[in-house]
Amino acid sequence: MLRKIAKRAVLMVLLLLLGLGLWAWASPWPSVLLIRHMWPVPTAEQVEALEALEPGGVSVQRDVVVNPSDKDARIDVYRPEAAGNAALPTVVWVHGGGFVTGSKDGMDTYLAHIAAAGYTVVAAEYTVAPQARYPRPVEQVSAALDFLVAHASQYGIDTGQMALGGDSAGAHIAAQTAMAVSDPTYAAEAGLPRPDLPEGLQAVVLYSGAFDLTLVRETTGVGRWLAESMMWAYTGSKDAASDSRLEWADLPEHVSSTFPVSFISTGPGDPLLSHSQSMARSLEAAGADVETLWFPEAPSSIGHEYEMDLRTSEAKASMKSMIAFIRAHLDTSVPLSTPSDSW
Template sequence: MFCAVILLLACATPGKPVTADNVYTAASTYQKLVATYPFIQIANQTAPASIKVIKDISYVSYGDMDLQLDLFMPARTPAKALPGIVLVHGGGWRSGSRENLAAMAIRLAGLGYIAAAISYRLSAEAPYPAAIHDVKAAIRWMRSHASEYHIDSGYIAVAGGSAGGQIAALVGVTNGVPKFDPQAQHSQVSSAVQAIINIDGLSDFTSEQARHYEDDPAKKPSSAGAWFGGTYAEKTELWKEASPLSHVGKNTPPILFIGSAQKRFSLGREEMVQKMTALGIATGVVLLPDTPHSFWLFDPWLEPTVNAMSEFLGREFALSP
């Protein structure tokens, strides 16, 4: 285990794209944070000429609903296939959009990754575990289009922030579990990932501290309750099942945790690290002191976040600098 603290396509198919709830955006979050952190700036979401962006690629369809992704890659054709990374946005499982991760995707592409910022079904569109199915479908899409976009299908990671971090972790630790990947039986393309990055996302919904925030009776329903379709008392097994901590085993991929100074958003992380360490699985924790939740949407915090991601993936994927 390493531990560090740093300051810090296929053409779009016909159909109806999922419309994101844009309550949670970089701009709205900036307004909430700028008084406390007057030095922050919204990270640039405009790609330079060195980065190629292909937007609005439909990666899976459900009836007349299309789920789409935006793909970010170096503009120059690489000499060899590059590792891929699926990015899952946050927003309490019921809001947010893939545009929130455009700045991160651009910087990862600049470091030699093929990054896919994806949309997925939010809780108002489909309850848990629909979002898990969607992210696994996006991973399969990347593998099935690997040659087209110069993706190394043997090196694909999944990462996300906040609710997206929890989703990414659950996706990564449940490879081969039918409930979480019902389409797998109809596909020869694997949804397994070789690394996971959880940025300020829960690892355990069931802990007393997590339930204090996520199962607050004053919220009718809470964000988690809306996703699960019930409170902890009503849907206890789902709250446990959706906790990445519950699925750690000998085949769990390496995981990097990147955390803010707000501990409530990463509850269960230490327990998960302990379980993985006991199994001899590589894991790491990078903490950014004096940071708010959603730090990855802003400079100066995005750069150390992306650098930590690239350092971790470079080591786990045995990539040359």
């Protein structure tokens, strides 16, 4: 009797494993669920340390609805309280998460530092994959830009001075949106919307982005599995790097001199370092203005999205450099000091 039960149990396990294997072969969902489970979550100590660095005097209006028919079309608006109702230059930020996870929540400390310098800062939400696929996030960020222009007086937006920023997957989405804004031919050929910004974009900030799809083929081991799983979920193509339909998402191949002046950075330990370097080289070759920050002498612990951990000297130096870049290209009518000025 016990032998029969044991055989049945083994058979059930084998059938379950076979079913999971077939599911993983046919769908990106098993890999996505595993990646979401593996995704690093800040410890209570890290959260407490970052909250201690959060500047005061910044108000936040959360979950402003951009599109009532799209549950993920929401934004958070950060404003320096000292600015009152003044229209301020605006930085719209797109969060990371490998296209398959993450949200705008948890960005308070980082984005408040930018707002404290005299800017309106907007954190844009988008639908992660595979619930939505390329180019839906680009469309959602574009819709957020149009919304901000249409409601500029309500949210203190200077529509003539706008910038886009993003980290990791958000850097790809922000960069592709910027390409659509600044290059009508690219937008038309790629089938992307063009936000109607009165003066276009004045600047772009890109951290730890995944820009060059051809580099996916060069990764090995766990890195290749992660990259291929994320791109499969985001694009719907199991071999995204070889899919001709996704040509326009391979950003370094399509940049032009019209791309807004940009600030590009990541850490030396970032497995996507070559993506940022490829994007910077391509922009420079196209005649666009690029400022980079690499920290080649830093330890490997300064890696992907290093800029978010403001406890490190490299992240603090990056914040100072990034705010200096923003100040150079967005002229606020309410110039304020921000904590990073004394770092």
